Amino acid sequence: MSAELLQRARAGDRDAFTALVAPHRAELHVHCYRMLGSLQDAEDALQETFLAAWLGLAGFEGRSSLRTWLYRIATNRCLNLLRSSGRQPVNRTAAVPLPEPTRLGEVLWLQPYPDALLEDVSDQAPGPEARYESREAISLAFVTAVQLLPPNQRAVLLLRDVLGYRAKETAELLGLTEDAVTSALKRARATMNASRSPEPSPTGGPGERALLDRFVAAFTELDIDALIALMTDDVWVRMPPLPFEYRGSEAVHRFFSAISVHLSRIDRMVPVGANRQPAWGEYVGDRVTGGLHLAGVIVVGLAGDRISEFTRFDTATAPHFGLPRTLPART
Numbered sequence: 001m002s003a004e005l006l007q008r009a010r011a012g013d014r015d016a017f018t019a020l021v022a023p024h025r026a027e028l029h030v031h032c033y034r035m036l037g038s039l040q041d042a043e044d045a046l047q048e049t050f051l052a053a054w055l056g057l058a059g060f061e062g063r064s065s066l067r068t069w070l071y072r073i074a075t076n077r078c079l080n081l082l083r084s085s086g087r088q089p090v091n092r093t094a095a096v097p098l099p100e101p102t103r104l105g106e107v108l109w110l111q112p113y114p115d116a117l118l119e120d121v122s123d124q125a126p127g128p129e130a131r132y133e134s135r136e137a138i139s140l141a142f143v144t145a146v147q148l149l150p151p152n153q154r155a156v157l158l159l160r161d162v163l164g165y166r167a168k169e170t171a172e173l174l175g176l177t178e179d180a181v182t183s184a185l186k187r188a189r190a191t192m193n194a195s196r197s198p199e200p201s202p203t204g205g206p207g208e209r210a211l212l213d214r215f216v217a218a219f220t221e222l223d224i225d226a227l228i229a230l231m232t233d234d235v236w237v238r239m240p241p242l243p244f245e246y247r248g249s250e251a252v253h254r255f256f257s258a259i260s261v262h263l264s265r266i267d268r269m270v271p272v273g274a275n276r277q278p279a280w281g282e283y284v285g286d287r288v289t290g291g292l293h294l295a296g297v298i299v300v301g302l303a304g305d306r307i308s309e310f311t312r313f314d315t316a317t318a319p320h321f322g323l324p325r326t327l328p329a330r331t
């Protein structure tokens with residue numbers, strides 16, 4: 001951190017302030033996303049963080065790094081959002097009749113996170129207390145499990161096990177005692193161990209491209225038997241913001257069989273990256289224009305040579321993935 005930049009920012013120089021916080025913007029955005037599970041909510045929390053930092057810069061005494069000070073503000077902004085606003089009501093009605101779900105999901109506001117935004121995250125290594133690799137800590141399975149934690153436990157887990165802050169530092173960041181941090185972390189770890197699905201395998205391994213090509217072919221043709229053959233026995237299918245979740249190949253087979261008779265043919269799958277996992281924009285034909293329109297964003301998780309997770313999102317985050325709303329039909 002430049003002392004000159006800090007002095008100029010304290011004197012009211014907005015450009016100097018922007019230069020001060022810019023190196024931390026991307027990682028703070030990821031942190032807010034982990035806290036809130038929503039890309040749009042993370043954007044709002046980050047803007048509130050920088051506004052609070054600008055207004056409170058005179059109170060920054062330099063006893064911690066600027067990065068740690070910003071994490072304190074961002075974490076507490078997220079906690080305020082979680083405690084005060086609650087989540088917006090979700091439309092629980094599907095457009096087509098669905099079979100009985102395996103369960104009703106609790107994380108209905110979940111959104112995917114574009115890999116393109118992760119390219120700007122600094123390579124700064126986490127602290128010595130970190131227990132999660134960066135790839136694991138951005139996966140949909142991890143972010144979903146974190147959303148099931150109470151706010152304080154969520155913050156403690158992320159600060160301690162993802163960012164690697166020590167117990168004393170975490171207590172200072174959150175205004176808690178070390179005993180409270182230790183207790184919250186113990187409970188959070190127990191919940192995570194009980195609720196999380198196995199992490200998806202790292203992408204890019206041998207045979208992955210062929211597996212994904214077979215998945216795209218089966219999905220666009222709505223070949224249900226071929227789809228199920230590519231999936232693990234305990235495959236997990238979700239559709240936020242709808243609450244219906246299907247677990248296991250038999251339940252997933254019933255789900256795809258039920259929706260296949262109501263769906264339009266999927267004409268194109270445009271590959272993107274989300275949460276360090278394979279993803280696509282899903283396009284279907286538009287009978288009025290003759291072109292294609294975006295119908296959803298699909299993210300899958302892999303376990304070895306099989307698909308272990310299938311999550312379909314609505315189109316709200318499409319612009320962040322560079323996915324246009326419409327495409328011309330292939331000639």
